Each structure stands twice: as structure tokens, then as C-alpha cells.
Amino acid sequence: MRVFIAGATGALGRQLVPQLVARGHEVVGMTRSASKQDLVRSLGARPVVADALDPDAVAQAVAAAEPEVIVHQLTALSGKMSMRDARHPERSSAVIMTNRLRTEATDHLLAAGRAVEARRFVAQSFGAFRFARTGGPVQTEADPLDPDAPGPRQPGLEAILYLEQAVTTIEWGEGLALRYGGFYGPGTSTSLAPDAVMAAPIRKRRFPIVGDGGGVFSHIHIEDAAAATAVAVERGRPGVYNVVDDDPAPVREWLPVLASALDARPPRRVPRWLARLLAGEAATAMMTEAKGASNEKAKRELGWQPRYASWRQGFAQGLG
Numbered sequence: 001m002r003v004f005i006a007g008a009t010g011a012l013g014r015q016l017v018p019q020l021v022a023r024g025h026e027v028v029g030m031t032r033s034a035s036k037q038d039l040v041r042s043l044g045a046r047p048v049v050a051d052a053l054d055p056d057a058v059a060q061a062v063a064a065a066e067p068e069v070i071v072h073q074l075t076a077l078s079g080k081m082s083m084r085d086a087r088h089p090e091r092s093s094a095v096i097m098t099n100r101l102r103t104e105a106t107d108h109l110l111a112a113g114r115a116v117e118a119r120r121f122v123a124q125s126f127g128a129f130r131f132a133r134t135g136g137p138v139q140t141e142a143d144p145l146d147p148d149a150p151g152p153r154q155p156g157l158e159a160i161l162y163l164e165q166a167v168t169t170i171e172w173g174e175g176l177a178l179r180y181g182g183f184y185g186p187g188t189s190t191s192l193a194p195d196a197v198m199a200a201p202i203r204k205r206r207f208p209i210v211g212d213g214g215g216v217f218s219h220i221h222i223e224d225a226a227a228a229t230a231v232a233v234e235r236g237r238p239g240v241y242n243v244v245d246d247d248p249a250p251v252r253e254w255l256p257v258l259a260s261a262l263d264a265r266p267p268r269r270v271p272r273w274l275a276r277l278l279a280g281e282a283a284t285a286m287m288t289e290a291k292g293a294s295n296e297k298a299k300r301e302l303g304w305q306p307r308y309a310s311w312r313q314g315f316a317q318g319l320g
């Protein structure tokens, strides 16, 4: 099939393009920068330069490619997040831009897909920290989202919800939204690269276990996230899918293992009140009350299995 990827040069896109090419698809990869066209070519795709926030540019790029499937992997989350960003995500420029990419750019890509009669649309969503903080530690796609998430996180959650609803309700084709777990592995913020954004505070012991460390996180190796996406390009019914590993786990379990894999000393522990003071309510709730996600639906309906079934194996062998 001909597949159009918006975000071909990102952490996920760089893994996805070669996997799609290996499965026999013809891939057109979008980037904002003329200078990244060689990167797109080296991955095996034909580059197209367009700004996702420019509806005419997107319409032209998609019309020229005439894809059967469009994949939306646009975010602006690869930069460094400061303590101020954690406290006030609603004021962070990365979050504000990502919210625009999840709303405006989604609309532009959907309009362009409809115009060329594409038959499938697969988009990046994000599952963690969105579930209602009641109920069991592991949630499915059918479980309710948090009705009263801390205020600073509202705009981000609304943008993700907008994307999921817009994509999964298209009538001109099949729309799938993939709720990835926290990425780790080559090219992501959690890797062995010296500039990996999440790894740096862990090495400096500035990423503590808060309270009892009971917030449950779901992780996913970036290659496994790309593999699930490649399958979703080809099959699967419209809807939302959790793309996470088999092992949702509380912060107190996974953070020391990650620190050790990064050759860092064990994380510090801080009480909730201090975390609230330093990082705010939203970050504290994430570290103590988050729920993990179940991958049963993706396994059952997409026939996908993560190669790194658990972060325990993945942090040891797959940080890249």
C-alpha cells in the first residue's frame, strides 16, 4: 500500500518507516525541514516537506502522495521538560505545540485524507495518566478517563481526547488511535544516549520515588510501538488500542531498575507534601496514583506481541 507518515523523522517515525518498507509498503514521509529529507530517504521513504499546521501545505502533500493510509505521529515532546513545565504543563511551549498538533494538525490530515479517499488513518495517542484514579491498577480501553484530572493537565488531556474522537469516528475510512505507553529505547528520551532527556535527571538523582511510589506506569519499547503501528496500518477495527508492554508496574518497582540500567545510583525518596511543593499536584498524582494499561485488546485484535514483553528485560537489553 502507499502510506503517508506525518512525523516520519520522530522517535517513532524513524522506527516505523523501515518496518513498513520491509513489509512491502511504499512510504511517503513528511517533515517540516528541507534539511531532513535525506534522513527520510535513508529510512527508505520518499520525503515531502510541509508544515502540519498549514492546511494548504498538508492538503497538497497528501494529494500528491495519494496514500491509502495516513499515519499521524506528530508531537513536539522531544525537548527537555523543566520542573516548571511539570508544575504547569499548560504553560509549556512543548505541550501547547503538541496540543495544536493533536487538534489542528489532526483536522488538516483528516480533511486531506478524506479528499484523496484514503481508507485508513492511524494516529498516535497517549494512555498514561488519563484513567480515572479509582478502580484497579490496570485499565482497559473501555475503562473511564479521569473526570477531574488536576487543572494544569486539562488542556493536554482534552487535546488527546479530541484526537481520539476525531480519528475513530471518521465515516470515510477506518480510524485507529494507538495509546502508547512511555517510550524507551533508541531515539527516545529514555535511552543510553548522553542527551536522553529523561535519563539525565535519573542519573542526577533528580527523579525521585514520591510517597509510596504507587503510581502504575505502562512502558513500551520504541521498536515494539512501531511494530504495533505497522500492523495497525494493515488491519484492526476502528477504535482505541493500548500499545503497552505486558508488565504495568508501580514507580517504586521500575524506577530503581531503570536507574541501575543507566548506571545511576538508586533514586531518592521524597514525601508527597514535598513533591507537591516542588513539582505540583499534577506530577505528584502521576507518581503516586497513575493507572497502568492492559494490552489485551491490541494482542487479540491486531495479533501483535511486544518483543520486549516487560520493561525488566527491555531496560536491561533495549535502551539502545
Ligand SMILES: NC(=O)c1ccc[n+]([C@@H]2O[C@H](COP(=O)([O-])OP(=O)(O)OC[C@H]3O[C@@H](n4cnc5c(N)ncnc54)[C@H](OP(=O)(O)O)[C@@H]3O)[C@@H](O)[C@H]2O)c1
Binding pocket: 006, 007, 008, 009, 010, 011, 012, 013, 030, 031, 032, 033, 036, 050, 051, 052, 053, 073, 074, 075, 076, 077, 078, 079, 101, 125, 126, 183, 184, 187, 188, 189, 190
Ligand atoms: N509521544 C509521547 O506521548 C511522549 C510523551 C512523553 C515523552 N515523549 C518523548 O518525546 C520524544 C518524542 O517522540 P515522538 O516521536 O513522539 O516525537 P519527536 O521525536 O519529537 O517527533 C516529532 C515528529 O513530528 C514532526 N513535527 C512536529 N511538528 C511538526 C510540524 N509543525 N509540521 C510537520 N512535522 C512536524 C517532526 O518532524 P520534523 O522535525 O522533521 O519536521 C517529527 O517527525 C521521545 O523521546 C519520547 O520518549 C513522548
